[in-house]
Amino acid sequence: MSEEQVLVERSENDIVTVTINRPEKLNALTKSMWGKLGDVFAELSADDSVRCIVITGAGEKSFSPGNDISEFETDRSNSEKAAAYGALMARNIDTMKACPHPTLAAIRGICVGGGMEIAGLCDVRICGESSRFGAPIAKLGLVMGYHEIGALSALVGKTAALEILLEGRILDSDAALRLGVVTRVVSDETVMVEAFEAAERIAAGAPLVHRWHKQFLKRLQDPTPLSDAELAEGYACYDTEDFKEGYNAFLEKKTPAFKGR
Amino acid sequence: MSEEQVLVERSENDIVTVTINRPEKLNALTKSMWGKLGDVFAELSADDSVRCIVITGAGEKSFSPGNDISEFETDRSNSEKAAAYGALMARNIDTMKACPHPTLAAIRGICVGGGMEIAGLCDVRICGESSRFGAPIAKLGLVMGYHEIGALSALVGKTAALEILLEGRILDSDAALRLGVVTRVVSDETVMVEAFEAAERIAAGAPLVHRWHKQFLKRLQDPTPLSDAELAEGYACYDTEDFKEGYNAFLEKKTPAFKGR
Amino acid sequence: MSEEQVLVERSENDIVTVTINRPEKLNALTKSMWGKLGDVFAELSADDSVRCIVITGAGEKSFSPGNDISEFETDRSNSEKAAAYGALMARNIDTMKACPHPTLAAIRGICVGGGMEIAGLCDVRICGESSRFGAPIAKLGLVMGYHEIGALSALVGKTAALEILLEGRILDSDAALRLGVVTRVVSDETVMVEAFEAAERIAAGAPLVHRWHKQFLKRLQDPTPLSDAELAEGYACYDTEDFKEGYNAFLEKKTPAFKGR
Numbered sequence: 001m002s003e004e005q006v007l008v009e010r011s012e013n014d015i016v017t018v019t020i021n022r023p024e025k026l027n028a029l030t031k032s033m034w035g036k037l038g039d040v041f042a043e044l045s046a047d048d049s050v051r052c053i054v055i056t057g058a059g060e061k062s063f064s065p066g067n068d069i070s071e072f073e074t075d076r077s078n079s080e081k082a083a084a085y086g087a088l089m090a091r092n093i094d095t096m097k098a099c100p101h102p103t104l105a106a107i108r109g110i111c112v113g114g115g116m117e118i119a120g121l122c123d124v125r126i127c128g129e130s131s132r133f134g135a136p137i138a139k140l141g142l143v144m145g146y147h148e149i150g151a152l153s154a155l156v157g158k159t160a161a162l163e164i165l166l167e168g169r170i171l172d173s174d175a176a177l178r179l180g181v182v183t184r185v186v187s188d189e190t191v192m193v194e195a196f197e198a199a200e201r202i203a204a205g206a207p208l209v210h211r212w213h214k215q216f217l218k219r220l221q222d223p224t225p226l227s228d229a230e231l232a233e234g235y236a237c238y239d240t241e242d243f244k245e246g247y248n249a250f251l252e253k254k255t256p257a258f259k260g261r
Numbered sequence: 262m263s264e265e266q267v268l269v270e271r272s273e274n275d276i277v278t279v280t281i282n283r284p285e286k287l288n289a290l291t292k293s294m295w296g297k298l299g300d301v302f303a304e305l306s307a308d309d310s311v312r313c314i315v316i317t318g319a320g321e322k323s324f325s326p327g328n329d330i331s332e333f334e335t336d337r338s339n340s341e342k343a344a345a346y347g348a349l350m351a352r353n354i355d356t357m358k359a360c361p362h363p364t365l366a367a368i369r370g371i372c373v374g375g376g377m378e379i380a381g382l383c384d385v386r387i388c389g390e391s392s393r394f395g396a397p398i399a400k401l402g403l404v405m406g407y408h409e410i411g412a413l414s415a416l417v418g419k420t421a422a423l424e425i426l427l428e429g430r431i432l433d434s435d436a437a438l439r440l441g442v443v444t445r446v447v448s449d450e451t452v453m454v455e456a457f458e459a460a461e462r463i464a465a466g467a468p469l470v471h472r473w474h475k476q477f478l479k480r481l482q483d484p485t486p487l488s489d490a491e492l493a494e495g496y497a498c499y500d501t502e503d504f505k506e507g508y509n510a511f512l513e514k515k516t517p518a519f520k521g522r
Numbered sequence: 523m524s525e526e527q528v529l530v531e532r533s534e535n536d537i538v539t540v541t542i543n544r545p546e547k548l549n550a551l552t553k554s555m556w557g558k559l560g561d562v563f564a565e566l567s568a569d570d571s572v573r574c575i576v577i578t579g580a581g582e583k584s585f586s587p588g589n590d591i592s593e594f595e596t597d598r599s600n601s602e603k604a605a606a607y608g609a610l611m612a613r614n615i616d617t618m619k620a621c622p623h624p625t626l627a628a629i630r631g632i633c634v635g636g637g638m639e640i641a642g643l644c645d646v647r648i649c650g651e652s653s654r655f656g657a658p659i660a661k662l663g664l665v666m667g668y669h670e671i672g673a674l675s676a677l678v679g680k681t682a683a684l685e686i687l688l689e690g691r692i693l694d695s696d697a698a699l700r701l702g703v704v705t706r707v708v709s710d711e712t713v714m715v716e717a718f719e720a721a722e723r724i725a726a727g728a729p730l731v732h733r734w735h736k737q738f739l740k741r742l743q744d745p746t747p748l749s750d751a752e753l754a755e756g757y758a759c760y761d762t763e764d765f766k767e768g769y770n771a772f773l774e775k776k777t778p779a780f781k782g783r
Contacts, residue, residue, distance in 0.1 A: 072508055082499040102688045123684045138466030141507030141519065143473045145495025150481050155681060158478050159416060162384045163444045165474045166363045166463050178439070178700070183685045202688050205660030212665045213687045217680050220672050223484065223745065234667025238604040246663030247594055258663060333769055343760040399727030402768030402780065404734045406756025411742050419739050420677060423645045424705045426735045427624045427724050439700070484745065 006036040007058075008044075014051040015199045016044055019058050020118075026062035029114050031075050031085050037118070038092040045099045048260060051203035053099070054195060055122060056106040057115070060188075063105070063131075066113020089114065090147040096121040097151075097218075100211045102202045106195030107131050107182065112170075117148055120155040120181065123214070124202070126195045128188035133176045136168030156180050206242040207260040267297040268319075269305075275312040276460045277305055280319050281379075287323035290375050292336050292346050298379070299353040306360045309521060312464035314360070315456060316383060317367040318376070321449075324366070324392075327374020350375065351408040357382040358412075358479075361472045363463045367456030368392050368443065373431075378409055381416040381442065384475070385463070387456045389449035394437045397429035417441050467503040468521040528558040529580075530566075536573040537721045538566055541580050542640075548584035551636050553597050553607050559640070560614040567621045570782060573725035575621070576717060577644060578628040579637070582710075585627070585653075588635020611636065612669040618643040619673075619740075622733045624724045628717030629653050629704065634692075639670055642677040642703065645736070646724070648717045650710035655698045658690035678702050728764045729782040 007019040018040055020027040044050050057063035076082040096103065096118070105119035107127035112134050119125055135152070137144060144152065144165065153161045160179045163169065173185040186194045202210070212233070219230070237243050242258045249256035268280040279301055281288040305311050318324040337343040357364065357379070366380035368388035373395050380386055396413070398405060405413065405426065414422045421440045424430065434446045447455045463471070473494070480491070498504050503519045510517035529541040540562055542549040566572050579585040598604040618625065618640070627641035629649035634656050641647055657674070659666060666674065666687065675683045682701045685691065695707045708716045724732070734755070741752065759765050764780045771778035 069511065076499060079496040079499040082496040083493065086496060123688055138470045139507060140511055141467040141470060141498060141501060141504035143470050143495060143498040146477055146487055146492055149474065149477050153478055153481055159441060161478055162475065166384055166471055167459055168462060168466060180681060198689055201690060205690060206663040209660045209663060209665050210688055213671065214684065216668055216671050217675055217683055220675055226668055231668055232605065234665060235601040235604040235608055237663060237665040238598060238601040240663060243663035246661060250591065250662055330772065337760060340757040340760040343757040344754065347757060399731045400768060401772055402728040402731060402759060402762060402765035404731050404756060404759040407738055407748055407753055410735065410738050414739055414742055419743065420702060422739055423736065427645055427732055428720055429723060429727060
């Protein structure tokens with residue numbers, strides 16, 4: 001069951017597509033799906049051959065509206081159960097944040113609550129014009145815990161996070177772009193085409209370079225001063241095969257074939 | 262006197278409106294008004310029945326142009342006097358930042374200097390199309406001290422703060438939206454209507470949820486790791502009466518009546 | 523040679539223009555030019571009479587496309603050489619970041635890689651409509667080290683930095699404005715006029731005030747609590763001659779003549 005609700009497909013050029021696959025419920029997330037997503041991202045993170053991970057929702061109507069409300073009765077009816085449920089969400093958030101590979105969200109339609117959280121953890125976020133975003137949980141008497149609100153705040157900043165949560169506003173694609181929820185808005189019909197073109201551009205770049213860039217930007221969130229060894233890592237690329245490949249391809253006006261070493 | 266220059270009104274649904282009320286001077290702020298604002302926010306912060314605080318300026322022309330220049334002669338003529346004056350501003354800034362309730366600025370017309378600081382400390386900021394913002398104090402030979410410049414920087418970021426201060430640029434509503442000075446721009450005629458509709462949406466949300474969200478986002482500004490007790494607080498809402506109210510109202514498609522417990 | 527590739531000119535009103543002057547190569551940067559830029563900024567930083575520094579590129583086609591690729595063969599062919607080259611870039615970045623005077627980038631045409639880094643270190647950044655920005659170095663197998671990626675991240679935030687680096691996207695002026703790469707977009711023909719008008723507005727402000735504002739905003743990036751002496755510095759301006767000058771000029775509706783004391 002959970003296998004099918006989170007699909008993992010791999011293309012020839014090592015782009016992996018993770019699909020939230022429960023279209024009959026607009027891809028509403030269940031406890032088991034959060035667990036499966038955490039497993040999938042842990043596995044992909046450990047696989048050095050991956051060049052780019054695209055995450056999307058099945059069908060054109062919805063990326064995901066967030067967590068399935070029907071599970072509140074069984075799995076989130078008090079703080080203890082909710083904490084167990086939340087631990088699976090937190091693990092997925094931590095795993096996505098730590099993922100060394102480039103990640104890209106291809107967003108069609110509704111992208112709300114937990115759906116917006118997953119999309120927001122991706123490095124590049126492309127949506128269609130009619131997409132809608134938000135987290136109107138104050139109406140439910142429901143709080144966004146530290147892991148989730150931390151991810152939202154990292155994405156849009158503290159003040160925009162407050163605006164989204166207090167008013168429970170639903171953001172259209174223009175507002176989502178302005179606030180940084182998405183990095184690009186395209187026409188609804190071209191979301192998947194544009195997303196995979198972007199994924200191919202990313203996959204065509206040197207994979208070690210992408211991982212270094214992600215690692216450096218993460219490291220800089222920590223105010224601890226950089227060590228000499230860390231500073232030196234900024235120049236390690238010059239000793240890689242891929243740099244020689246990239247440089248020669250540039251001179252010869254060819255397409256480089258990077259090997260990740 | 263000071264009572265009248267800062268009006269406090271309360272609606273039936275526990276929305277409190279604080280009005281900077283000196284329209285004959287476009288709501289220019291005096292030392293006593295800063296003191297009074299600090300008192301008002303301290304009192305409202307301690308009142309758990311408050312659902313949302315709206316702050317606005319009397320009249321359609323101006324939210325506030327900042328501090329009354331005429332007081333420089335008497336109350337800010339040297340660094341010692343200026344520090345005493347500044348302490349009242351700093352206390353108001355600290356009190357507004359610490360306010361547990363949602364705050365909303367309804368901005369008509371001029372919103373400059375100290376006026377922009379007060380508006381910028383609110384969680385949601387709605388202005389009219391013709392509103393103008395800025396802090397052209399370098400022309401006066403005047404510095405924005407740490408409390409104030411910290412609030413500006415928290416609002417728009419370091420680089421936008423520099424742009425505003427160095428050039429002394431006056432921002433129109435488009436630029437204010439782009440830089441995050443405001444969260445929404447509406448037509449001049451509808452500022453108060455839109456602001457109070459937003460306040461009512463906020464007041465209709467669960468008050469404990471709003472306070473938790475504000476508290477969590479503030480806490481995340483501090484890089485100290487979260488304790489287990491803090492992480493657990495993210496699930497405390499599931500044991501509240503308001504969560505049961507919100508969840509049942511959702512299932513029954515009714516409007517929830519939250520009680521803040 | 524290096525003297526000519528980095529031109530320094532001073533106007534009557536103490537605005538200093540630094541021109542990246544290698545138009546036959548679209549102002550591509552060489553190792554010696556990075557060294558010279560570091561020297562120039564160190565010298566200007568120590569000169570209290572400077573009111574504003576404008577940095578621009580020679581010719582209408584390009585601010586700078588970044589580092590000269592031809593030097594990879596000689597000066598960046600392995601990690602050791604690249605680190606020596608990078609140390610000159612890092613020194614220039616540190617010197618520009620520490621510069622106490624207001625800085626302004628006047629950007630025409632291409633502003634990519636190291637060019638975008640230099641522009642991004644300026645306090646105010648004005649470009650023409652047809653300007654283009656980016657850092658498509660993953661195609662070269664090349665990494666942006668900590669100093670450079672830190673500057674990019676400080677400018678546009680972590681998520682936008684990732685978008686720019688992973689996809690290798692070239693940003694048009696609209697996207698550059700939205701992401702904060704530039705602070706203003708003007709028509710191509712008016713870039714230099716608008717930039718120098720802005721520089722004159724800045725130079726007309728009190729120079730001590732500008733330096734305090736830059737210093738305070740830098741200090742606030744450090745989470746260490748402010749000391750009483752630091753907080754008091756926010757009021758030191760009230761004891762300056764320039765404050766008296768600014769205040770009297772305001773009352774008399776004259777233009778103040780600030781002296782920086």
